[in-house]
Amino acid sequence: MEVGILGQFVITMAGRPVEIASRKQRLLLAILLTADGTPVHAGTLTDALWGELPPVSAAANLRQHLYRLRSALGGDRIVRLGGTGVRMRLDDVSVDARRFTELATAGEDALTAGRPDTARDLLGEALGLWRGVPFAELAAEPALTAEVTALTERHLLTLQRRIDADLALGRHSDVVPELTRLVTAHPYQEAFYAQQMLALHRCGRTADALAVLARARRILAGELGLEPGHELRALERSILRQDESLRLPRTAGGKPPGRRRPEPLGKPAELPASVADFTGRTAETALLDTYSGELAVAVVGPAGVGKSALAVHWGHTAADRFPDGQLFVALHGFSTTGPAEPIDALARLLRALGMPADQIPSDVDEAAARYRSMLAGRRMLVVLDDARSASQVRMLLPGRPGSLAVITSRRRLSGLLAHHAVRRIALGPLPTGTAVGLLRRMLTPARIDAEPDASAALVRACGCLPLALRMAAANLTDQPGRSITDYVAELRPGYRLVGLSDVEDEFTLRLMFDSSYAILDATTQLVFRRLSLVAGPDFTAETAAAVAGVPLDDASAGLARLADAHLVVARAPGRYTFHDLVGEYAALRHGSGTREGAGP
Template sequence: MRVNLLGPVELVSAGGEPVRLGAAKRRTVLAALALELNRVVSGDRLLSLVWDGSPPPQAKAALQGHIAQLRKVLSDGVALLTRAPGYVLTGDRAAVDVFRFEDLVASARDAADETAVDRLTEALALWRGPVLADVPGDRVREAVSARLEELRLVAVQELATRLFRLHRAADAVGELREAVAAHPLREPLVARLVLALHWTGRQAEALEVFHRTRERLADELGVDPGPELRDAYQTVLAGDAAPKRVERGPAPAQLPREHRGFVGREPELADLADRLRGDSAIGLLVGPAGVGKTALALHWAHRVAADFPDGQLFVNLRGFDETEPLDPRTALIGFLRALGLADAQIAVELEDQAAQYRSLLAGRRVLVFLDNARSAEQVRPLLPGSPGCLVLVTSRHRLDDLVVTEGASALHVQTLPANNAEDLLAAALGRARIDAEPDAVAELVELCDRLPLALRIAGARLASRPRWTVQSLVDELRDEQHRLSALELPEAGRGVHAALAVSYRELPEGAARLLRRLGLHPGTDLDSYAAAALLDINVVSARTHLRTLAYANLLHESTPDRYSRHDLVRLFTHQLAVGESEVDGALERLLDYYLFVADTARAHLSDHVRPFRPPEHRPASHPELSSHAAALDWFTLEEANLGLALDVALLGGHLERAWQLALCLDAFHFRRGNRVDRLALCRIGSEAARALGDAHAEATFLLRLGSTLADLGRLPEAVESCTRAAELARGDRDLELAALANLGYCLMADDRLDRAQETILEALEVAREVGDTRSQASVQNNLANVLLRKQLPEEALRHAEEALSLFTSAAPSKAHTATLHTVGAASQQLGRLDEALEHYRAGLELAERLGDRYQEALCHRAIGDVLEQSVGADAATPHWLTALRLYRDLRLADADDLAAKLDPNVAAVGLS
């Protein structure tokens, strides 16, 4: 079976019968897959190609339908398979006319004239019209038509040259006339037609073709005929009947010397070898400044240089130098000279130079290395037009356009693994010096972000100072204010800061302004909403700027709509922020953004929430958190940033923002059962509130501090803290209620049961007074726990069930989970083990749903205790092990007591 694309798309059976394909989109799917024969085409790329970059909502289903129909008609060695992340058409290259054409043209290159004529004639006979003539849309066709048309013209030119040498000029006239009619300004074709007509005795026609072309060149391009066409004209005038042999130019060898001390990168080298198999491959290596793109590409190029006997071309396109990027014309002129053209033979216009370049590379195997490309537009004129050549491009920009339009294969070069980074230092300093200070070397590697440029500079500094220890340089680099300057080579104007500065200067103003403002953000990652707050713009514009920074490899999109930066980039943005205007306003907007969203999230996690008053800078854009799960996910994602924002607020004297952020984080840690971090937050919050003179805010933290201290077994401190909270809360009945409830809890934990009961009853009176049903339920639950400790399970069960009935009409909450546990405990004391187990399991299910790890631990332990009573220790052990893991994660005081219930060997295996 054959697939024909050089004209209308055809599927032909082994017997030569055409196979009906049906829908136009189906022909497009077949063409897109056939052009990537034996290579996987991702589903997303296929959708983009088939629907011209704008697939409708139903496109995926339609594509699957076309794939299914194509599978029904494919046979005889051609198959369509599903391979992640898309599909692959498999078969021999000869099954697709495009590849038969390319292979025939390539094989003619070194063949004798007679054989070359036969192969070129066969190749050109495969053309039945324009490439993919009946494919709707442009994207698939544009990806290949220019290259294939160029190769067809090169084949026509080569066929004419070979026929001239065989004295068969008359056989060349037909193909040349047709080609010149379609491309009347392509001088190599016109020159050959002039010669073919001359050598078949039709001098008048030859001169007419020359003069007609000369006039069109003057009228349309304002140029005179080039050397090749002028030579053909002189041949006609001189009556020269002897065909001239066209000699090939020299084989250039322009690859620069490899970097000394190249280390590692074996996965990347293997990836390049896998990606760049086959003809006309384009490898695109992208990554941040100093990551080692050029070194990697150069190492691989030297490895494979022998596979390109017709030479290697290299040019530094200077896309990120202090000066302007290299003009593609300058690069092309250099390449044309290297390929043997004299200056007088080189065309004037870029398009004509590119055509000459493609013609000279036709049929050759040449490696083309384009280093430091700024844009796809800079690269595109330097791409060969025929198979057999391979192109390597390096860039700090992603150059997605080359991937989409030219089929380039992109490899994102990352920083070195730690062991390879140490090897790079060892190459500069010697292994003995590295092995003498392993800890200092490990820290140096991380301070350099495992970035090869930074590591080479650090190695050079140490190598030129043999008396320095590695630790001495580490001590210097620990100073964040001077780390970038320590990683510079001032005399050469090179280094991390210089490299980043060039990338920064090339940014559009909006993205540059965001990069400066990122110096105010204390974290290593952020989303588009935080970026919008920094710039006081909408989130859509912020996303555009973030994508620009990611395109320039100054940021990395770690997850969708979330961007991270290397530590050295973070320090660079801090330096930029020093000279930024409106620093205070931007920082306040960032703090208010985090505070506003954190307060929204807190409302989903806490049982009793008073929203803060609207912040001074209410964010225009923010994530919508409409559920408990969404709030918990947001807190988990932003926990580090919120902690750093709290530090910034404290250092900047934003004390109200500081205690409010601390309260929001406390709600998150409370829900997760993280008592240790709660302890620190409550102290920070209470100190900030005290400094502000806000007694009620201080009381809010002291009552939380008390319950946290109680959970950690520090009971006298807990009682003292909650007592002080109750004193400060006077005058605010809601806050007084919370303080009394927490004081009662702490007194109960300290076994001061009578006073605990008295305090809780006082809290219950206040709860009824303010009409807070949920607080009444929580206090009733606390009262039930006191009665349980007094060995009054029937009375305890009555209060716990009353609390449970109050919770049934409210949204799920932590207090609800605690009450289910209390009902279970009372039932267990009364010997009603099945009822106890039912309530413990209901409590566990709710705790898991709420993400309350503390209550999960309590319920697992309680279930284990009931199962031990009713079934035996073996049934209890899995629950005890889970509880013990949670206890230890939460650093709870009961962990050792629970561990004593387990067989040490079982515990060791279960916790490993």
């Protein structure tokens, strides 16, 4: 479960937002989250929800609110402790506020250790998680005041430390405009005045630096009746006597550190060869053109629909948009050997960007920070192929637009859309006319024109899936004397996955479906298999519950997971169906032959 606190209050499970419309239930959840796994007394929760004058029914109402929260989040997520307290299990909960604190702490440690470049990256990543007042509309609730205040103070401290890192790196001219805004927004934060004075002094604007202190003195004395603190007064004296300690420290080469420039590297061109006879996808290609200035695009869809082919084909055609090169990483999200770990993918990317292997950090956060730094100022295309989850690719995204990540996945990757500036393009089967056009290009126009009805039937048998069409065309190419009509007869229901296998890689389509099926939990696998028993054109959660013999909630959750994995298709609100070939695969998994012939 992923929870967003910083500037919004959003809960996501299995890539899907969890709707908790009741303000009281949202407040309960916020309190349990801030307790960080420790029990909260029922009386504390009652006071938070109803204040000093709770209704007579408060205890019963509290139990009802907790019940609804458990229903939304899972029955074992919120634990009652003997009727006197409640706690929330957080062992598999990812909270952006916790991640913010971890990154901020790591950045502060790096700054203390004399590594301002690493510190800036880590602190900048932490600040990137911040999107406004914590808990959004709940921020004013008395029960959350302490947590909101603590997070806000930590945000200001992290901002100060990141500017300290900038100053240590010689970026004084860059931070002057930012500090001008900060001293206006936070007129009582003396640290920002001190940083502004130092930055201006290093820019050669000593008079302006001293004017900052005069302005701070007027504000502090006029509104609070206080004189500036010791740090500001000491800095004023150092500026007036042109103290050498205010200059940038010298490096081993005798020069002050300046803005880090990307290290020289050759122009990588790692994209695989584009698929032969690429056909169609005009609208999707236009969308990729439109999104080329964004941070990342996720191309999602079922196995065999042509996600990787689109990403690679577009990458070759759009090469001039990314003059610094193209990177490609196979993430093996659905491989039988398991998905690539983020640290391994980062090492692969850092080597491609020119970093010696012995200098690649072993810590995933530090490696990700170095990766983002090496992309900064460049325009590169990064294709992250076959991602299994949002968590697998989150560390592999560029830090800001300029370079573009194109991610392909069989999953929807809703977590990326919820927490990052990621666009999504959903691929479905090809339109019938385009599918026939692909066959014309892979076979010959004369062969297709000689059997137009059989060609249309072949397209239908392939479900308009590009991979199935390519396999069919390859098989027919290997048998030039065989008619399309004869081949289509072989692709009768129940046997299409065999007839559409590749000569050199038996049951290719089935193996791809196997890998999508294998990562499902046992209940969802059961629902998937039993749905092959449904004779009608579509099914609902109630249908799934009935044929699978599971509770309605489990059936609903199973359908949601199947839709996320593109193993079922939502054809209307609450109604789902199979792609023909996937439905046939479900029937084979169930051991019942064809969908149409399955018994109850």
